[in-house]
Amino acid sequence: MYSKCWLIIKDDNKRTFEVVSKASNENSFSNRTHGMQKDGMNVTCVILPVTNKNSSKQGITFTNYTPEEGLYDRLIKEHNEIIMRNAQDW
Numbered sequence: 001m002y003s004k005c006w007l008i009i010k011d012d013n014k015r016t017f018e019v020v021s022k023a024s025n026e027n028s029f030s031n032r033t034h035g036m037q038k039d040g041m042n043v044t045c046v047i048l049p050v051t052n053k054n055s056s057k058q059g060i061t062f063t064n065y066t067p068e069e070g071l072y073d074r075l076i077k078e079h080n081e082i083i084m085r086n087a088q089d090w
Contacts, residue, residue: 007058008046009033009072015064018071019057022050036079039086043075 007029010017020029026047033045038056061067 004050006048006050006054008048008060009075010046010062010065011068011071011075012042012044014068015066016068016071017046017062017065017087019060020072022057022061032076032079036075039079039082041075041079041082050052065082 004022004024007020036043
């Protein structure tokens with residue numbers, strides 16, 4: 001069992017990704033991403049165990065995706081706007 005994992009978010013519309021952080025518990029990250037998907041956002045979370053091969057976040061790449069700094073913050077902001085819009089309609 002791995003003790004730490006990389007938390008990675010991918011924006012499938014813009015084909016970008018960000019390695020958010022290294023953590024031992026990914027529950028809140030996964031739940032937040034699932035909430036984004038449920039509200040219609042086209043995002044994917046990747047939980048990648050930290051190994052010797054990917055011990056540095058600069059070594060993590062995805063085919064046809066480009067890295068984007070601040071992607072997770074942008075997606076959280078978009079998700080909060082969707083939540084507020086839905087709350088006003090209710």
